[in-house]
Amino acid sequence: MATRLKIGLIINPIAGLGGRVALQGSDGEDIQQQALLLGAKPEAENRAHQTLKRLVHFRDSIDFLSIKGAMGSELLSLLGFSQQVCFTPKDPQHTSEEDTLAAASIFKQQKVDLILFAGGDGTARNILQAVGEEQLCLGIPAGCKIYSGVFTVTPENAGELIEQLLKGSLVEMQPSQVLDINEQSYREGGLSTRVFGEMLVPKNGGYVQAVKIAGVESEELVQQDIAAWVIENLDPDTLYLIGSGSSCKVIKDELGIDGSLLGVDVVQDGQCLLKDATEQQLLDMMMQWSDKSIKLIITIIGGQGILLGRGNHQVCHQVIAQLGKENLIVIASKGKIKALQGKPLGVDTGDQDLNEKLSGFIAVITGYDDTIIYPLGV
Template structure:
């Protein structure tokens, strides 16, 4: 029998806007202005719409409580869901509006709160949300370290669908994590646990808390670096993604690296560090005949290859480079830590996610590869 659900909805309307610009986050007064100067527009509402469009067959079973305007009302109105506005935010809205909106919604005792944003948004919600009421985040930010988010918007919809069908009942406590963005922009990850919230316990769809720290097995990393160096010898341009495994490759090549950014290497020489999405795209457009490789690694504990902390690698960038030109690197230890989740992709382009899905080779040592299933959770 189909269930009836009362859902809260809060959207951080500027979440993720700092990702394509290479700003490492969306906090700070100048981030929105800088992003818009580069032609970047917020995509949080689009991410929520992606999730809710999958739930349109269940409109009669869903009642939403939300915040006015861009913080929830607009997307519900566009898609034709039944909703009640509980809170009117300031303009422009701020973190306090996320908190006050969530607090007002909590008074309605919904079955579950959907919210869209990043770790900062989760932290804001956590401060005011009752522990007894479950939540589910739709990932829309740059930093997604917290274990309260679905792996992508479609996965959030699948969790709601399971709840509607009565197939999912258990919950667990997900950690709310956040990092110091100023330190993050300087290449240092300082993550801290700020609390926990109750989330549906569905491992296929709910993101794990990101594992921090560098790989400890230096010899394995040396072997991976040696293999990648061989692959790049005859390549014109190498786009080097973020993460400690890629950092080790760069160190072995004797090149300056941005641990938490994207670098451009031309004929094994760095030509640009920590580039934004628009800078990277312009550079690639200027080299239409070049051979290109993209070197990326996996976020430990989560398994995300794209869509977490590397939004500079946008769908148009990935398509320009070509799916066959992606080199995935990771230690077997890191891959084994992913358990049944496998590798995940959440580029924001469902068609591209589908094209990326399937068996992929991962470089795990010198001339040593393993086959891993790359999953687009829909």
């Protein structure tokens, strides 16, 4: 089964409406009506079209979730993309920010890999409000105000970035600020911006200078950087199953526990509760902690890039099914990921249905505060 990218598409039909008629924004129904009376034409769908036409050759690799009508489904139908319409605006002729908020919330519940939206800073603000700071999003620049760092420079760039994802290129995930300005103040000659939060966005991947020796990525230094970031973000109330492999062993060493290199150890609040656990011991421990948060820290095994299955047999399909994809913390150096040459991380749990449920895209911690998104598949 080929790895497919699950994208939620949101087009704000009135984004950018006031720009060409010198209204410096499109917020508010009065401004929108004034813009239309002055002859303004909606531009967001055209901008989204420029992005999506770069992806036409990848139709078989993308599953779109959409909003009925001008907010997404019409354009996807025009370009021949398969889609699942998940939301219908109350008034398709006069869409509102409430429609954006509702659709974005549904997309997050449906666990999309990416929310792709065409709009401006106001649209970005609405989506951030709906999905929070952990959902991966990407903005197609279509509004009058583009001050936030969550938009690509051009609509075509958004298509190029998604194309990189589909090809298995190194695409980082980084938080970027969502800003908005006071339009009334702006029309009066002032400029007052406000930071509303940070949105997780994909950006071109690359090596981090701090972990290079003579221009080459040092595996040992990268492992230490990864371990430092993982440990810094451990929750003392969460139970962690830490898998096998040298990258996971560095985490165990940095925690100061007597962890195994080839086995799975169970850790909570810096203490090793179980070393080199068996499959049954892991299932028993998860039963005891059924009302608590449980996460699996795991890395790829061998040159074939197997993530789940071979080399981690203690982490059986029952363990993985109970955890769910959202509770997997994947770690690997960019060197190891690049060596896969775009091939997805391997899934071989022994349960075909589970393999297919896990397939898609997953975050991979590749350094200190450095994360990419990468294909995961059979």
